[in-house]
Amino acid sequence: MINYFILQILPYISVAVFIIGLLYRLGRWANARIIHNITLTPAPTTKAGAMLDIAKEATFFRSLFKSDKALWAGAWIMHVALFFILAGHVLGIGLLGRQFAYVGLTSVETSELLSTLLGTFFGIVLLLALFYLLYRRIRINEVRVISAPSDYVMLLLLIGIVAAGNFMRFVPEWGIHYEPVRDYIQHLITFTSITPDMEVMHKPMFIIHLLLVQILLIVFPFSKLLHSVGMFAHRYIINRAYAEPASGLPNAVVKDQAADPKIEPKE
Known part of the structure; x- marks a missing residue:
């Protein structure tokens, strides 16, 4: 019964909470007024330049590299490994591990x-990077004093997900192939x-792995992990092309009122 709930019912609940929660948070950000022009100089002079700066930040974590190279090393490696793991899950399950053959690089x-091999490699790298980040929070006093309990919970949850996935790779009898997962x-x-005869119903480690992923989806929109989305909004605010006056500034409203006295002041 519990397996059926985790495999059949909880996926819809977790995805619904994830999507609704994400839209809610994005809506709050979109409706927030930017009351100060906080573009940091030197700033790009065009929107294309701002987008390029944001892309560089998202790819290389330049600001983190400048402020804390030790943290940058662990965080950047972790995010790169996570990217390849997620891409590997989509392509591996969707194409049954034949993605390289479909583009003509190798045989099936x-x-x-x-x-x-790539999934195993990046799984190990990701797990080591997560343990490194956890070690920093425990052993480095400056990091420990600003860490909330939720920070440890999120790291342990991610470690649990990755550890379960790696365990299935290293212990084949506990693992599962692409075909039954895609099915x-x-x-x-x-x-x-x-149905009860489906292979996923009889793979405890896969069920644990999936359960932890679904818990992550549920808490994601309400946790610090949302920085992966919020970073783009934040970087746009401080990297956008400088404009005077800034959108949302009181003097912008005053100018509108001066042009048309009938315009009511915005709350």
Whole structure:
């Protein structure tokens, strides 16, 4: 019964909470007035330049590199490994590990082997990076004093997810192949009930892995992990092309009123 709930019902709940929570947070950010022009100089003079700066920051974490190189090393490696793990899950499950063969790089057998090896490699790198970040929070006093309990919980949750995934790779009898996972996902997408004979119903480690992922989806919009989305809004505010007056500044409203006295002041 519990397996059925985790595999059949909880996925819809977790995805719904994730999407609604994410839209709610994005809506709050979008409706917030920017009452101060806080563009940092030297700033780009065009929107294209601002977008380029944001892309560089999102890719290389330049500001973090300047402020804390030790943290940058762990965080950047962790995010790169996470990116490849997520991409590998989508391509590996969606294309059954044959993605390299489909683009003509290898044979089907070699593609499946590469998919497994790359997934294993980045899984190990990601786990080590997460342990490094946890070590920093525990051992470095300056980091420990500003760490909230939720910071440790999120790290432990991520470690649990990655550890369960790695365990399935290193212990094949506890693992699961691409085909039954894709079949299971197709059942979810088409709102088809899963059956007791499906392989996913009999893989405890996969169920644990999936349960932890769903918990992560539920808490994600309300946690600090949302920085992965909020970073783009934040960087846009401080990297955008300088404009005078800034959108939302009181003097911008005053100018509108001067042009048309009938305009009511905005609250």
